[in-house]
Amino acid sequence: MLDDTRKWFSDRVGAPVLLEKLRERRVSGLSPTHFVGGVLLMLFLLEVASGILLMLPYRPDPQHAHASVVAIAGRLPYGSLVRGVHAWTSHMFVAMLFVQIATVLLNRVYREPKELVWWTGLLLLVTGVSMAFTGALLPWSQNAYLQARVSSEMIGQGPIFGPWLKRMLRGGDDITPWSLGHAYGFHTGVLPALATLLFGFHMAVVRRSSGGPVEGATVPVYPEFIVRLAAVCTAVLLLIVSLATFVPVAVGTPVNMAQSMAPAGGGTAPSDVLPPWYFLFLHDLLRAAPPRLLGVESAKFVLGALSVLALFAVALPFIDRKGSKITAYIGAVLIVVFLVLTGHAIL
Amino acid sequence: MSDEGPKDVPGRRDFLGTTITGTAATLGVVSAYPVVRFLSPRPDPGQRIATAGEAEKFLPGTSKTVLLGDKPVLVIRLDDGQFRAFSAICTHLQCVVAYSAQHRQIECPCHKGVYSLEGANVSGPPPRPLQSVGVEVVNGIVTLTEA
Structure with a gap:
């Protein structure tokens, strides 16, 4: 009966043909790094699915946004689970993007003919982090509000397009109630669409640039690779569901623009406002810097240095052409610096 | 399917191609400007x-x-x-x-x-x-x- 149904479908859909094609295709190995891309795709799909669920009860206006998130987290059946999965998956997504970028950097697989793979990968990183940031503002909590002020102002300090980009993200000159609509539109419309296009293009160029008989590519995609990828994805999914179940994500206090962090009438010093873990290194740098560095306001200086670093990353396929491994060493140093600063900030 | 004109004169296809590409590019820029401005409004003077x-x-x-x-x-x-x-x-x-x-x-x-x-x-x-x-x-x- 089941076999008949399967045959009926495969006669019309041609699934065995697809599997045959995947059987013929090869990957170069089955080391942990081979699965990061597939896990990233799974995480993205999970974000889209849980995000669509969250869109339904969420109310994207400053009057109701916070209360609706409180209701999702506290009152809706499994609301806390869906929200937890969405939040934890976003952390996992950014972490896996970092792992992927670090692997590519150390193995120098950004070189010809993989330039487009590298660039679309970098754009995916920017898009992923932007999604995390626009999403963080949606509960319209005081902490997220202050974070949004600081992070958009940081973008505003960037060279050339900075001020314009800041205004576009904020929906004006300042973070106002209008900014919530902008964050919501970018988070649920613009950025996911962009990410989908980038994923598609990225995978297409990955296939194209590694097409043909690649030396050492001996492992069939199906069943060897796909089956293992499914197992890895299941393990990651299990981890996310466990985190979402046992480590609740706080909603925070609602935004009150006519009040800063200190309680009314003063009394205690304002509490720390911390960015997500992957920007803690930047937070610490900004906090430790003196008002001016080499005659430039330190925030501008730090952002300028980061822009140079970003430009270096983009130009990498042109810089690293010959057999020299110097850029891989620079990459390794940067990765270590990032890990040490982040570790220092957390501890 | 070949161009009708002599070989040394730019063909009708080239002309049409350039015209269509140019029109599309112009339309793209013209319609992008309002979108960009829509997304980044000037500051509201607000209360004083x-x-x-x-x-x-x-x-x-x-x-x-x-x-x-x-x-x-x-x-x-x-x-x-x-x-x-x-x-x-x-x-x-x-x-x-x-x-x-x-x-x-x-x-x-x-x-x-x-x-x-x-x-x-x-x-x-x-x-x-x-x-x-x-x-x-x-x-x-x-x-x-x-x-």
């Missing part, structure tokens, strides 16, 4: 005046943050009864500062910037003093005006 309640009820050694237009303003009543008002936007990265009654200073929660009660940047990363805001008591009401 705001109030921070009755002066009588504003105790010395306390503070309030109120909105002047879209911008938060920190109003402090000093121990001697004087009022001071500053833009509450930190000059480092636009976080919102607060009065610390404990330390008798203005502090930023984001990167630990510290300002004196005169608004001068004292320690931490802020590069400039806080912008001051006009404050006076009019008919017993603490009134703020953009300086």
